[in-house]
Every structure is written in structure tokens, then in C-alpha cells.
Amino acid sequence: MPQPRYTTVPKYNSRVLVRGDVGYEVCRCNNPTADTPDRFPSEIHVVETPTDVATALKRATELGTTVGIRSSGHIMNLGNLIQDGILIDTVNLNRHINYDPVTREIAFGPSCRVEELAAKLKEVNRFFPHGHAPTVGSGGFLLAGGQGWFVRGWGATNQQWILKMEIVVPDGRTVIASRTENQDLFWAARGSGLGFFGVVTRFWGRTIPASKMWERILKFEVNSDNYETLMTWSIERGRDTPKYGTDLNLTIDYPQKYDPAYTTDDVPPGAKLHLTLNLLCYTDTLREARTLLSAYDNMPENVREWLIQFHPVQSRTFEEVFNRKRGFLGNSGKERWQINSIMNDPAVPLPRLLQAIKPAHLELPTRTTSVFMCHCDIVPDEEDAVLSLPQDLYISTVTGWTDPKLEPAIYQNMRDHYRRAFPVAVGQYITELDVNNDDANTKVFSDTALAKFLKIRAKWDPKELFPNYKKFVQAHDKINRLQNKPSL
Known part of the structure; x- marks a missing residue:
């Protein structure tokens, strides 16, 4: 059956869908990736109220099975699809916004x-x-x-x-x-x-x-020879930029990714990667915006020689950014996606970090694969929330393809690249922890936060209706074994 085009406002003929029902497979596959695994929940509950949710949980208990939750399907490994479990699709759950x-x-x-x-x-x-x-x-x-x-x-x-x-x-x-x-x-x-x-x-x-959003865009040609130079300059300028009110993003991709003249997954012969800095800030005036983003003003010659495009600071709207983002995952219903990521260890020197992540940034297997990196500068407070790993830089590669014949080999390339980057990582963003394969999985919490989380989980969910936490434990145990392995 062809993959239906992803929609955020689906219509189903029932609040409870079972395999064989009209709408079951459409609902199961309503994700931004066409790469839906062959896992089939026994029932899908399209809930609208907390009472509907309680009914779904009761049903899971009656069936002796477990539960997965979906809010939009953007977690590409689709851990919410549990074989013979209950999928709770929240697409219509309190789907309204109130402002007081x-x-x-x-x-x-x-x-x-x-x-x-x-x-x-x-x-x-x-x-x-x-x-x-x-x-x-x-x-x-x-x-x-x-x-x-x-x-x-x-x-x-x-x-x-x-x-x-x-x-x-x-x-x-x-x-x-x-x-x-x-x-x-x-x-x-x-x-x-x-x-x-x-x-x-x-x-x-x-x-x-509300204030006003502004953006400055710089685009460079990037290759194996100038990667360290461009990345070092970009990251250091980001670290020189005030944290409050700035949003600093870096992408690496082939410009042909968005060109409708190219229809295959192959990297076009002679194609050259582009590194783009989308530098945004949120402040009242253009003068303030230029000041906030001024760290990028002084560009040394060994950086400037690779500059392709330069857009000065200009006003931007959220709608304009959203329109740009819409094309990132395509809209044909055929695109298939895998996301691998790490969050760097802030104590690791930048040259060592770049050496470790370079293959994941330059060895892109398909025309539609992209690198995305942003400055997060999140300092965790483990006393306040389970969010417990420092997030200095979020570093990811989004592998894209349309031809199912590339599977399963297509998955392994980036898994291996990110697995080799474990020594420079403090962990990974939790949405990229892969329930289908553990190779590139690393920690998502600190060890102490995980221990506390497991105690609280056991209190609230003693029957283990929600099983995905087990993947966290598996990844943590693996990394701890690797870290404790004696050197030969």
C-alpha cells in the first residue's frame, strides 16, 4: 500500500481503530517518514478527552499489553508503535489553545x-x-x-x-x-x-x-580541506555571541536537495556541500539586532574565500521560517528519514570534537541527507527536572532517502559515524534514541537522574504499561560498560 501523505489534521471514522478497519493503516502510517516499521498495535485509540485516555489505559490492562503515545510522529524511529500494544494517538486531544x-x-x-x-x-x-x-x-x-x-x-x-x-x-x-x-x-x-x-x-x-525577530544568513562551500577552519570560526563566533535572545543554527547539505530537477537519492556528480549559518535574534530594533549578531562581522580571509552568499540582518517572521522548514522533510509522502545525534561534552577541546564528528558531517550518503547543529547552552538543574545532561551543541545528521531498496544498509552509515563519536559526547537528545537499534544510542540522562527516574516510574507505573524507558537503561548500561572497560 502506498504511503499516504502526512497530515496534521487527519479524519478517522472511529475513535478506536483495529487492524482491518478503514483508517487503521492510514493512522498507523501518519508520520513524516514513509519508513514505518512493521509493528502493528492491536488497537489505535484516537482520544479526545482525559476520559478517553483512561479508557485506553484500561483496555491495555485488560489485554495484558503495553502503551505507546503519539503527538505528531516526528520521532522518526516510531517507538510509539508497539507490536500488539495500544497506540494512543493524541491528534484530537484538547486540540485547542487558550490564553488567559x-x-x-x-x-x-x-x-x-x-x-x-x-x-x-x-x-x-x-x-x-x-x-x-x-x-x-x-x-x-x-x-x-x-x-x-x-x-x-x-x-x-x-x-x-x-x-x-x-x-x-x-x-x-x-x-x-x-x-x-x-x-x-x-x-x-x-x-x-x-x-x-x-x-x-x-x-x-x-x-x-512579543518582540521582533531578525536574521542574518551566511553560506559557504565546505569540503574536507576547509571543514575545520569554517567550523571552528562558526562555533567560536557563536560562543562570542550573547546568549539571551539569540538562536544560532548551522546546516550542511547539498544545494540539489531542494532542486526538483533531481529525483533520485544519488548525490549528483560533482555536487559540493554548502554550510549555512542561519543566525536569528529576538529584540526590538534593527540596531540591537546588528549588535547581538556582530560577532560574525570580522571574517578572516581563510573563511571569507569560501563565502557564497551573504544576507545582512533583516526582519523575519515565524511564518517565513516555518515555510522554509516545511521543505526540510519534503511533502511527497515518499521521503524516509533517520536522525542520529549527540550532544558534545563541553570539556572536550574543539579540535578533538571536530575530528570526531567530521565524517558524520561530510560523508552524506544521499542527496537529501542534511546536517543540523545549533548552540543550545542548556545548563541542567537535576534537582528541578530529569533533564540532566548539559546541552552545549546539539549535533545531528538527518539521513534521507526515498527508495526502500536502499534498506537496510542505509541505516548503518550514520549509526557507525555517531557511535565512533561517543568519546566526545556527553549523551544524545532523547528523541533520537533508537528503539530499533542500539548501535548509536548513548546516555539521555545522568546516572543519578536515571536512578531517581526509575524509582519514580516504579511508584506510578508498577505494571509497566509504558515500556520505552527500558531503552534508556540499555543505552546507559552499554555506555557505562564502555567507559569502565580497562585500557589494554
């Missing part, structure tokens, strides 16, 4: 998309650091931590911006979790991603007055 002008808080459901939040915030002239990709759902984004807009100074979205959550816990109760109520649940939810042991049905977040 008295408290200046925004409340929304887990499948409210980034672009929907942005539209509401624009309407009320407020700011909340939602994600960068327009079709990402709030549930997956926030439970993973939330590398939101201007994260460098304002912190991960679930660190500084989320005030409370409404959660249906495994026994079917609906509870509120915050810093003053069910504190352990609130602690465990913020950063545990698909390993969380409950279903968040609503978030409440604080907002601040």
Missing part, C-alpha cells in the same frame, strides 16, 4: 502544533518558546525537554516556561503536576520523552511580551 489575559498563561493540548501555537501567540502579541518545525506536536517537543526558540538564554522550554501539566496516570486518574503538586511526576515528565509513564493531556506555560 489575567495570568498571561497559555494552555494547550499535546498535539497542538508549533504553527498553531505561533498563530495564537501572534494574535495576543505574546511569546512562548515553541519549537522550530511547524508540524511538531507540543507533547513530544515538551516532554523531550524543548529546544525552543532562543533556548540559549531562556533555557529549555520545559525548564523555564512550563508551569503545570494535566496528566492521566497509569491507574486512570487525571492529576495535576507542578512544582507544588505531584512534584515527582512533574520532575520526571520534563525530559523523559517517550519514556514517560503517563499521558499529558494539557500544558500550561508562561508568556512574555
Whole structure:
């Protein structure tokens, strides 16, 4: 059966879909990647209320099976698809956004998309650091931590911006979790991603007055000879840039990625990689924006000689960025994606880091594969949330292809590159932990945060309705064995 085109507003003929039903396979495959694994839940519950969620959890208990949750499907390894389990699709769960002008808080459901939040915030002239990709759902984004807009100074979205959550816990109760109520649940939810042991049905977040967004763009030709020079300059200039109100992003890809004249997965003969810096800031005036992004003004000759395009600081809207992002994952329904990532160990010198990640950045196996890196500068507070690894740089490669015949070999290239980068990594972003293969999986929490998380999980989910946490444990144990292995 051909892959249906991904939609954020699907229509199904029933709230409970079973295999063989009209709509079951469309729902199961409604993900941005056409690479849907052959795992088939016994039932898919398209929930709309906390009561519906409780019914789905009860049904899983009756069947003696486990549960996976989907808010938008952007976690490409699709750990929410559990063979013979229950998939809870939250696409219609509290799919509305409310703004309280008295408290200046925004409340929304887990499948409210980034672009929907942005539209509401624009309407009320407020700011909340939602994600960068327009079709990402709030549930997956926030439970993973939330590398939101201007994260460098304002912190991960679930660190500084989320005030409370409404959660249906495994026994079917609906509870509120915050810093003053069910504190352990609130602690465990913020950063545990698909390993969380409950279903968040609503978030409440604080907002601040809206300002203006600005962007500066620099594009270079990058190759094996100049990689270290360009990357060193780019990263060091980022570290010289004020953290508060800036959003610094780097991509490496083939310009033919977006060219409709190219239709195969092959890298065109003679194609040259481009390194692009998308440098954004959030402030009231052009003068302030130029100051915030001025670290990139002084470009040495050995960097300037590779410059292809230069766009000075100019006004930008969230809608414009979203339109650019829409093409990143394609829209034909045929694109297949794998994401591998690490977060660097801040103590590792930059030359050593670049040496380790260079193959993952330059040896791209297909025309549509891209590198993405951003400055996060997230400092964790393990007392406050399970989000516990420092996030200096988020470093990833998104492998893309359309031809299923490339599988399974296509997966292994980047797995190997990122596995070899373990020595320079503190861990990885939790959304990229692969439930299908452990080769490139590394830590997603500190050891102490994981130990605390497991105790809280055992309290709230003693029957283990939510099994994905086991992959965290497996990866942690593997890395600890590697780190403790005596040198020969």
C-alpha cells in the first residue's frame, strides 16, 4: 500500500481503530517518514478527552499489553508503535489553545502544533518558546525537554516556561503536576520523552511580551580541506555571541536537495556541500539586532574565500521560517528519514570534537541527507527536572532517502559515524534514541537522574504499561560498560 501523505489534521471514522478497519493503516502510517516499521498495535485509540485516555489505559490492562503515545510522529524511529500494544494517538486531544489575559498563561493540548501555537501567540502579541518545525506536536517537543526558540538564554522550554501539566496516570486518574503538586511526576515528565509513564493531556506555560525577530544568513562551500577552519570560526563566533535572545543554527547539505530537477537519492556528480549559518535574534530594533549578531562581522580571509552568499540582518517572521522548514522533510509522502545525534561534552577541546564528528558531517550518503547543529547552552538543574545532561551543541545528521531498496544498509552509515563519536559526547537528545537499534544510542540522562527516574516510574507505573524507558537503561548500561572497560 502506498504511503499516504502526512497530515496534521487527519479524519478517522472511529475513535478506536483495529487492524482491518478503514483508517487503521492510514493512522498507523501518519508520520513524516514513509519508513514505518512493521509493528502493528492491536488497537489505535484516537482520544479526545482525559476520559478517553483512561479508557485506553484500561483496555491495555485488560489485554495484558503495553502503551505507546503519539503527538505528531516526528520521532522518526516510531517507538510509539508497539507490536500488539495500544497506540494512543493524541491528534484530537484538547486540540485547542487558550490564553488567559489575567495570568498571561497559555494552555494547550499535546498535539497542538508549533504553527498553531505561533498563530495564537501572534494574535495576543505574546511569546512562548515553541519549537522550530511547524508540524511538531507540543507533547513530544515538551516532554523531550524543548529546544525552543532562543533556548540559549531562556533555557529549555520545559525548564523555564512550563508551569503545570494535566496528566492521566497509569491507574486512570487525571492529576495535576507542578512544582507544588505531584512534584515527582512533574520532575520526571520534563525530559523523559517517550519514556514517560503517563499521558499529558494539557500544558500550561508562561508568556512574555512579543518582540521582533531578525536574521542574518551566511553560506559557504565546505569540503574536507576547509571543514575545520569554517567550523571552528562558526562555533567560536557563536560562543562570542550573547546568549539571551539569540538562536544560532548551522546546516550542511547539498544545494540539489531542494532542486526538483533531481529525483533520485544519488548525490549528483560533482555536487559540493554548502554550510549555512542561519543566525536569528529576538529584540526590538534593527540596531540591537546588528549588535547581538556582530560577532560574525570580522571574517578572516581563510573563511571569507569560501563565502557564497551573504544576507545582512533583516526582519523575519515565524511564518517565513516555518515555510522554509516545511521543505526540510519534503511533502511527497515518499521521503524516509533517520536522525542520529549527540550532544558534545563541553570539556572536550574543539579540535578533538571536530575530528570526531567530521565524517558524520561530510560523508552524506544521499542527496537529501542534511546536517543540523545549533548552540543550545542548556545548563541542567537535576534537582528541578530529569533533564540532566548539559546541552552545549546539539549535533545531528538527518539521513534521507526515498527508495526502500536502499534498506537496510542505509541505516548503518550514520549509526557507525555517531557511535565512533561517543568519546566526545556527553549523551544524545532523547528523541533520537533508537528503539530499533542500539548501535548509536548513548546516555539521555545522568546516572543519578536515571536512578531517581526509575524509582519514580516504579511508584506510578508498577505494571509497566509504558515500556520505552527500558531503552534508556540499555543505552546507559552499554555506555557505562564502555567507559569502565580497562585500557589494554
